[in-house]
Amino acid sequence: MAMTLRLTDEESEALRRRAQLESRSMQDVARQAVREYVESHSRAELLDQVLDEELPRYAEALERLGQ
Template identity: 85%
Template sequence: MQDVAKQAVREYVENHSRQDLLSSVLDEELPRYAEALERLGK
């Protein structure tokens, strides 16, 4: 049972850490390329 709990916690931390990292990168980099992305979207 402990192994199952450890695995669940490990997966939770890995998934949320990646999401947090991705969110922070996007928050920092998207504004830099906002104009180019806007033009590409047209």
């Protein structure tokens, strides 16, 4: 799927420099950044969900451990 990504001049220049440093295209660097963002946020959401579901089950034991 094609899309248009509008960057500020500063963002575009930073992306250009990073791509040049890595000898990669700006598109490759941007696509990797998107993948890493989605992956890291997906893991955080999963952890939050597990904690929301499991912490109440162990609340009493955790409270005792904290004393």
